[in-house]
Amino acid sequence: MNDPKQLKDRQEYSALQPSWINKALIEQALRNDGEENPQVQAVDVRRALAEGENYGSTIYRVTAALSDGKERSFIIKGPTVAGLSEATQPSGTFQREITMFTECIPKMEALLEKCAPGRFPPLTPRCYHHATCPVKFLVMEDLRPAGFRLAERKRGLGLRHSLLALRCLARFHAASHALLRQQPELERVLDNMLNVADQGHQDFVKGELEATALACRSWPGFQEIAERLDKFKTISGDVFDKINAPEPGGFNVISHGDFWTNNLMFRYEDGNPEEFRAVDLQLAHVCSPVIDILHLFSNSVSDDVHAHHQDLLLREYHVELRRTLEILGHKAPSLESLQAAMEAHGSYALYFALELPIVKADEGLDLDAVSRGIYTDLLRVLETPDIKKRLQRSLLEYARKGWLPA
Template structure:
């Protein structure tokens, strides 16, 4: 969703016509007088940017009752049919998870925060417009790029100011979810499932292949052979470990996570050169579990090397402070967690940092064009993983991470 590739294979299908968008926009904007004049579309993501949806960016020209003409830029996400994407997520209900997040959960979380003076500027995601099931499942959202939000290229990672903004927003997201879990538990019942278990048939082989490739690569790096041995020993049950780490823990500190929070799934707004807001995108892995899942995933995939090395605990403190402040405002003081308890959550979920840093992080450093070509078949996927694990920037970063993982007992 963050990159737009003008590939004719990903043009919007014929059923996304003027009549389709007129029905959707009349509902989304609650304006029965709205008329759609024209529709233009292009792909809204490269293959490597979104594995669980086919995405289209659509510009729609509309006319309102007052005769004014307006242009609306929309993102249409469709459940994939056939090919690699369906293969990877077959049997999992990821797409419906995102629809439920936009239609039921996010409005409630926004309402919760509005009671403590957080207004529209605290909206976590873009505006939902419409969804349907025919001829396949789809959801229509406002295009954040049209609202002057932009992605950040993953090669160098996020600087300190971007990271502070993300972690403050994430803390409020988690705090609002805690209030929701407490006040309306039935509303969140469907989010107690585990996306890794649900997608095991498509995900397990891909993740194991990636970790094995990396373990064999670092076996050739002088001084890093021990890390290779440790990782190879874990390969047999590494996916079971990931499933266990993502489970809801009875009596534990649980939040509704984003579930896929990395640099490719957020967009930023700027004013006079300074970053002022962030929006999260792609909510298909949201589930109830430890906040360590979001924290490890973000902080071991998306930070610049300098920020990760020198400001990791400063950022963790920013998250914790904002979490506690927001919980206090929401009158959820009995749901608070100490900083030491948060650190223990991170240690207890340490292998998730290893997985994030080894399997997910290199995707942020990739050459998108080459990855698109490679990811179209199984052999190409294996080759692309090998390339990612030997890219110079990743090698430099992961050597430092491996030492950290070893020192913390996470690997």
């Protein structure tokens, strides 16, 4: 039987304007931003993203009309309806994001500013307010009024977008490495990416592997790949847990954890991307920096970038990482060691490549169906010509490199 209170909470949270998003909440956010006596006359609340565009949270865009005639816009991020129950919220992801935005990011940006005043732009949008009651939520800077927007998800990031994103990622990683050297306990605070071990997540990954193997059996020349996918399914959880763990004595950073198109925002001038911010830090954890790079390469860059420019992008990432770490007083790993780490962690590229149908599909997929072993929609998307071609190329490459073991 449904708990009446939980049912009421879900109905309230599903409403277009939940009552907890109100004038008092916005006034507190404004006070946290330095406003002395803010007075909000009205708030307009709208869903910021369509259903299926953000899988771990519910995003609202809130426009506040102030008594002085001005307007302020905010992004308010809360858990999904399922996440209203702590039992169903994946591995404390929301608390991890609160820690990142309220503790780690301000300290990382302060380190950069202290060593090079005025040189580095913000790494992420600002966080103005957060709380855990009536639900866990974050009140964030809305980047849209400043001209930021998402790139085209289905097309993937071109070379300009990819270079800008990776240079900014290098600064993020460098600052986080310096912070970890000062506060090594943050590794324990952020912990590992525990959601990999969640049963629901394991079921979903195994469903992706099984569906892709089914598709491979119908593709000429891919029978061996199908067999490898079937074998990999039995060890995937252990492989991913090991790859996501910090490297003892190695070069570790706080990774973004979910570095793909829908979490990357760009500001444009004359149609060209000129400025970048990373959003959504729910999966941030301590590990090798190549995890974020493999993620971007596997499912978020364009086909041209994926086929021809990965080496260039890794070199440019390394140049920016080295420069920033030198400013911060730390030493960067060599390019050769980064290349070796890419090879050592390569099996994780398979994990991200399996998400290509989700990233590039015209319509949202029923992800719960995949976890339950129902693959009709996923198999249909896997036969889309551009997705099929990209995934086939990736699978053959991963098999050749040993990232998809025999």
